[in-house]
Structure formats: structure tokens, C-alpha cells
Amino acid sequence: MSPRILVTGVGGFIGRHVVAALKESQDVTPSRIRLLLRDPGSPPPGGGPGAGAPPDVVRADLADPASLRGVCDGVDVVLHCASHIGDDERLTRIVNDHGTRALVEEATRAGATRVVHVSTAAVYGRGPFTGALPGELPLAPASPTSRSRAAAERHVLDAGGVVLRPHLVLGTGDRWVVPGLARLLGLLSARLKGCITRHSVVDVRALGRAVVAAGLSDRDRAGVHHVSHPEPVDCSELLDTVADRLGLRLPGAPLDIEEARTRLAGQPRALHHLGMLAVDHWFADDGFWSGVGADPGAGFARSLAEHAPWYREFVDR
DSSP: OOOOEEEEOTTSHHHHHHHHHHHHOTTOOGGGEEEEESSTTOOOTTOSTTTOOOSOEEEOOTTOGGGGTTTTTTOSEEEEOOOOOSSOHHHHIIIIIIIHHHHHHHHHHHTOSEEEEEOOGGGGOSOOEEEEOTTSSOOOOOSHHHHHHHHHHHHHHHTTOEEEEOSEEESTTOSSHHHHHHHHHHHHTSOBOSOOOEEOEEEHHHHHHHHHHHHHOSSOOOEEEEOSOSSOEEHHHHHHHHHHHHTOOOOSOOBOHHHHHHHTTTOHHHHHHHHHHTSOEEEOOOSHHHHHTOOOOSOHHHHHHHHHHHHHHHHHO
């Protein structure tokens, strides 16, 4: 019999793709997938006409620990994809830190054998990071959101769980990474030249498969893993591919990093993003993909080409 699996964050960017990967898996019986939804009125993902409603849905809120009581009963594996990202520092701490602690405690009480948590490489801080393996870098989260997510990791790791740290996640539903690069290029009205820093990227579909594989693996994967495509992408390729695939009009002459900083003077958010691009954020694989038998995908350029129609529509809106 396949394990019973609980998924949190199923209405979010990554969680939706984890649910899709579960439904495609030959090792999971659909009736043994349990989806945790926060909004009592929201429909579960994949429940449209002809799709059939998911058989097991529970309603609970990570911001309300009491509501989590019983959600893990009968569950073998918890795939924790929920997090709060926003300006409300108190809510971010309550959901990410306290909510994860309550969920892990509930999973332990119910006898779940594995918790897999989707975190972020942002817990390392600003960089540069060049070919860094898990365990080589100290945590230095620079924002309240990153600090709360580092705290969430601690609860999972203390319980013997698995923490996955992707860096840039792209794909259908991404409202931050590729749209943010497009906004930066629009502000510059030009491409960047001579930017050869390297960045780790993963297609959200591959990340979804990775989360499921970590949950189902017959080997103990406890600890931290970097989950990005094995080949990093250099900064110029990253930005040029976004510009080309989204059809951005950039009439200005290409700029080097210092010229770009000058042009973005007085725009701290854009300067922050440029500063991150200007140094390596390359997080090396520790053998995770081969260890769980998951496919990391075809790489950045092809992934972006496949998701480009969605991105063009989103950016146009």
C-alpha cells in the first residue's frame, strides 16, 4: 500500500506543482493524498470540471496551531510547502516559525515517519556563494522572512526531517523571479554586459518532483539539500534569455554593473536585486537528484521557453 501523504501550501506556487507531481507518480495512490487548505472557501487544486475533486481535504491554518490538531492522523509523510512572504513581520513569524513548529509537533504526535520542508537558499544571506555544498555555509538570513524560514528549518531538522533549499525557482505561477528580472531590465531600458556571475535555478516542475521523491525515498534523506539544476546560469545569459523570451524592448546600449548602479540611483529595491545578481549565488548539488532518482529538468533556457507564454501574459497584465 502506498503511503498516505499530507501536503501543505497546496494553493501556492510550489505546492500546486508538488500536488501535480504526486498525481503523476506511479508510487502514490490518489486516494491517499491529503491536502491541507487554509481558506475554507477555496477549491482544492486540480478540481476543475472533469478532473474529479481530490478525495481528502482538511482545513487548517498554520497561524492557528489549534486548528492543526488531527490533520496528520494516519499520515506517513508530510510535504510542507507552505510559507508566508510579505511585509507583515508578525504574521510571517507566526506562520513560518510557530506554524511549522506546531505542524512538526502534530506530525510527531501522529506518528508520521518523514517531514519534507521546502525552504530557501535565502537563509544564507547575500553572498557571494560559489559552488557551495550543504553544510559548508553558516546561516545568515538578512530579512525577517528569511529569519523566520531559518527558524522553521530548525524545527524540521530537530525532528529528523528533510529540508530542501532551492534558490531561484521559475515556472508557471512565478510572480517574483522572472517578473522581477523583467522589471529590472525595464528600469535599465538596456541589457547588462560582462556580468559572468553564476546563479542556481530550478524549474518548479522539477522542484515538485524533488519534493515528492524526497518524501517517498527508501533511503533516509534527513538533513539539508540544495535543490537546483546542476548547471548554474551566468548573469548575462539569465537576463538575455528573459529579455528575448518575453520580447522586452530595451533600446539602450548595454550597461556594465557600475553603469547600471548609476542608472538605478534612488531605487533601493532595484539596487538590491542588482546587487544580488552581481555576485555568485551558486549552490552545488550534494548528489540529491541521483540519490532520490529525480530528474532536475532540461535547464534554464529550455524551461523558460516552455513557460514563456504564461510569463508574457503575466507581465503584460
